[in-house]
Amino acid sequence: MNALRDGKTPRIYGDGEQTRDYVFVEDVVAATLAAAEHEGGVFNVGTGVETSVLGLYDGIQRATGIERPPEHADARPGELQRSVLDPSRAERDLAWLPQRSLDEALAATWAWISET
Helix, strand or coil: CHHHHCCCCCEEECCCCCEECCCCHHHHHHHHHHHHCCCCCCCCCCCCCCEEHHHHHHHHHHHHCCCCCCEEECCCCCCCCCCCCCCHHHHHHHCCCCCCCHHHHHHHHHHHHHHC
């Protein structure tokens, strides 16, 4: 987002098909506060939704209203190709689920970044 804001070309490492479970920072804070009130345990804080880096970039372009082809660079050695979390224990034990979709989170992030 910063690159788009600054008129630069964003860089994607590898083919962009690697996936992640992107969760909005406000949702992470809510999960952390819920866990602080719990006696213990390990909880996955995520959406349970797998999104490719290319899918993320498409969402960023929608949120910013700026369309610019990314630059592709060589894949980073050892990069994890797939990551998605199961937040069901956090839902069950903490009554926590993420509240914002990826598109909502990207729009909120863009609003904040474009003000700074």
